[in-house]
Structure formats: structure tokens, C-alpha cells
Amino acid sequence: MTFKGEIEKYDWDTVEAQILGATRTDVLAALKKTGKRTLRDFQALISPAAEPFLEEMAQLSSRLTKERFGNTIQMYIPMYLSNECQNICTYCGFSLDVKIPRKTLSDDEIIAEIKVIKRLGYDHILLVTGEANKTVGMSYFKNALRLIRPHFSHIAMEVQPLDEHEYRELAEEGVNTILVYQETYNKENYKEFHPKGKKSNYLYRLESHDRIGRAGIHKMGLGALLGLNDWRTDSFFCAAHLDYLQKVYWKSKYSISFPRMRPCAGGLNLKSPISDKQLVQLICAYRIFNQEVELSMSTRESQTFRNNIIKLGITSISADSKTDPGGYAGDVKSLEQFSIDDNRSTADFVEVIKQQGYDPVFKDWDSSLQE
Amino acid sequence: MLEIADRKFDSRLFTGTGKFSSVDMMVDALAASDSQLVTVALKRVDVASSTDEILTSLDPNRFDLLPNTSGVRTAKEAVFAAELAREAMQTNWIKLEIHPDPKYLLPDPIETLIAAEELAKKGFVVLPYIHADPVLCKRLEEVGTAAVMPIGSPIGTNKGLKTEDFLEIIIEQSSVPVVVDAGIGAPSHAARAMEMGADAVLVNTAIAVSDDPVAMARAFKLAVEAGRMAFEAKLAGVRERASASSPLTSFLD
16 A cells, blocks of 8 residues: 555545635634644635635644744755756756756765855755766765764755665665655646656655655655646645655654745746745645644745744744755855745844744754664 | 652652743743753754753753653664763663654653663663553553653643543552653643642643743742642542432431
């Protein structure tokens, strides 16, 4: 049994129609409920009918988040190891057909990046790569992790879907968290957006989290690429995925990210852009639906948005980020995956968090806690 | 006065260091609570550094540290973490927390029992976080834990003493101190636990997340004192309805 069996119980168009057909009564029922909310409640909360209740949703989301996570926000920083990629993703700046200089960090370059990042004060790191199995495959990862592990308490990886035994090997090298975004849960559209490369295999990607779960990874991240397809329907499937995973792999923690499509070197063509208001609605809906899930925010978003989202349900956030390999130690700007909207320094952003009454937490894991 | 292992405590309110909006706020709230035992998550402190912000802010003359193993999923990981905590925080006291379920953070009774036995043998003062399971409490006592810490309700939920009937049995049967841990969301919950005869309570979320943590810490201090005083004074029994005016057995007189 994998998520394939679960997702096949649904029909995309029916789900979309259910969300669009949710009523004010459905929304109020979801908001007023005292126990656990269901996936039908989630549909109501992300529906157009919930838009007039955004303030109520925000208040509830803020309260539920505080109860669970306290007045804290976890800080992390991404490190891009490589932008080599054998996939064609029609929306991505690292896509094979995008003519940008390709770079994979050498040992010396990784060490240089670590030095700069440690000076900024980070202890939780997110490693990001493209998908180029020959040059940036398991042996590259293992070598990189041996250089990186001694310097960080918590290592997350956003890496191409791998086999179960490979996830186990990454865990042995100290990886705590694996992030895989499905991009879109719509099987037909998925093929249009991913015409070439290993990534064109929808099912292999869809079942990634099952393999991650079986490998005993501590935390896994999921998400849909917002804007690629109807964001509401994709988010519903992502919530259903989360619900399924939590029941089956009950020892894992979960994190949801909100990659909203932004301009990048590949050009862009958005089917269903999500507005700031709708993104807030979505974040609050996830929190009201699931009090325990971590909600994560990158620097793709604007300063104003990030300043205000801290209180609304987000539990971990990056700052001061570079999305090009070698970007911290070097000064190259042409290789980045997406453009950063919030360029504030870590120190400045920490002040913003404190002013909102939250404690920025740089260490909330210890490598000694992993067997 | 409460005694656990080799230590005596004036205060029966134990507290935690998580979820506060700043270290300064934490220090002020802990001071107002008069607590003498404070739990610290190993994962939150930088054991390699002598300047860790949480550890350096806690006055050692005022607070004893109770490191906890939050984050581990197995007995083996817990034992390793406890040894690391002993080294880093210079105490052989350990709050044994093994919750492989990160959703409700409910404790694993099997792994906890295995780890408790091993840690007790290694000379730790073990305070295990466990379900309100009376049999498990006796088993833990038998392997040498210094206290038991049954839950009132799932951690962080503030739902109060949902396990009250089982806590009563545990308190009745236990030969080691019973510390009600987790789920205590209001001073009235803490007072109730103390009235029932709990030896202490551990409160974190309800203080840290309130709008005024300092005032809430003081409210809990007073509630714990009041509850304990009531327990020692012996509560008058509660009756469901008034006593019958015409006794059923008077014909025997």
C-alpha cells in the first residue's frame, strides 16, 4: 500500500467542484468545530466561500500554532550544492534546456560556504540540488554530508526522489529531514510540465514519501508548487497526502512548504496564480486542519508578507538566503533557481521576529538524538 | 517537604524552558514561579558551547536542571542522550521522554521501561514521562525510577486531568513521588492534581504561552500551594446527594 492507492480514490474534477461548491455554512462548521477537522473541512477552508472569514481563520491559526509551538520560530538556511539538472521542468530556472552556467560545489567550495553560513549563526541547514544522478548522485551526497555534518545540528535535504535504501544511507550520514514536492498531483498535467528526464515518472515521485517513511527518516516535507495548476485542488491532494502519511508513518514528523511560483530564468506561464490573500488563507487552512504539522516559509516572499506571516501559523523560516551554488562565499548571481524577494540580513530579520514577540530558535535538534 | 532521590524541594511546581517568547521572559516567569526544578531539552541547548543562552541564564543556586530526552524514539537513543546530558549539564537527573509519535508526543511505554532500567543501573535519577498507566508505574518503580510522571492529557493541549481516574490509582499505589506532567492548562488543574495527592506538577506550555507568563507563573505557584494545603488538611468527602432522612436499616435497632 502506498499513496497511489489512496489518491486513486479521488477524481480531480470532482474534488475541484467540491471545493468551489463549499458554502458559508460549511466554512462556519469547519471554524466552529472543537475536535479534529476533516479533509472536507479543509476543502471548505480553502474555498472561495471562506475568503470573507480570513480574519477569523488567521486568529484561530495563530492561537492553534502558539498552543503547539509556543512563541518560537525556527530558523534555517538553504545551501545549494549544484544546479546541474537532467530534467526539463517547464517552470524551473535549473531546467536542462535553460542556458545558464552549471556549477556543482567542490569540497573546498562547500567548506567555504559552511564558513560563511556558520558566521551567520545557523545550525539547521537545508541542502538543495538539481537532479543529475551521474555527477550529483549518492556518492557526491555522502562526501558532501561528511563535510557538512560536523557543523550542523540538523540537516535537511531537498533532493530528487531516491530509492528506499538510498534514503537509509542518507540517514546514516546524518540527514534528519527529506523534502520532496510533488509539484502537481494532477497526473495528466504533471507530464506536460515534466516532459523529459527521470522526473517525468509521476508515480516514482508520488511514492517518494512512502519510501522515505519506510526508511525511517525523522521528518519529511511535502508541498505542491503553487500556481502550476489549480492551487486549491493541488493543496487538497497535498493535505490528503499528509493525512495518509501521518497514519501510516506515525513516527515521522511532517512539514509543509509553500513554494509559490516566481519569475526565474526559465520564463513562466502560470495557470492559477495565488494571491497574497489566498496564500494566507491556505497557510491558515493547513494549521486549522492540522495543529501539529510544521509550516515553512522561504525568502521567495516579500518583506511585508514575511513580516506579517510569522504570527499566522508559520513555524520555520529561512533568511539571508542564496539560491545559487556557491552564493554565500562567492558573488555570482546568474545561477539562481528563483529570485529572492527578501534580501534582509539574518540580524535584521531576527529583530523583526523579536519585535513580533517570538523567539528565533537556531537550534532545536541534536545530532546525538539520531541512532 | 518533597523529597526525590537525594534532594528536597520547597516548591512542588516544576517548570520547563520551552515556548517562551524570549530568554528574558523565561527567566522572569521561572523566578515568579518559585520553581526549583526546571526541565531543559537537550536538543535546544548547545552542549559544545559554554555560552549557551538558556543554560547560562538559569542561576544554579536557584534552579536545579532536569535535562530531558525529547526527540528520541528508542531506548537506545534515550540512554545515549541521557549520558550526553549528564556530561553537558553536570547532573545525573534525567527526565526520560521517549515519544516516537511526534503528533501527540505520547510516550512509548515499552521503550521507556527498557531505558529506565538501564539508566537506573547506570546511576541516573530517572523521572519517566509516561501514560497514566498504574501497572506501568509500578513496573517503573520496580526497575528503580526516582519518581513517575504520568500525563494529565496530551502534552501541550492544556486539557487538564483527562486521566483523573487513573491518576487516583497511581497516587494510591505509588511508593515513589508522583509528578503529574503534561496537559495541565490552568491553575485549577494544578490545584486539583495537588488536592488528589500528587506530589508535584510540571507546567510549561500554560505559563509560556499565556499573555502574561510572569503573572501566570505566580498563579500556578499559588494554585499548587493551595492544592497541597487542601490535601494535607484533608478534603471533606463529597456526596452525590443529601443523606437519606429515613434510614433503611432502623428496623434493626
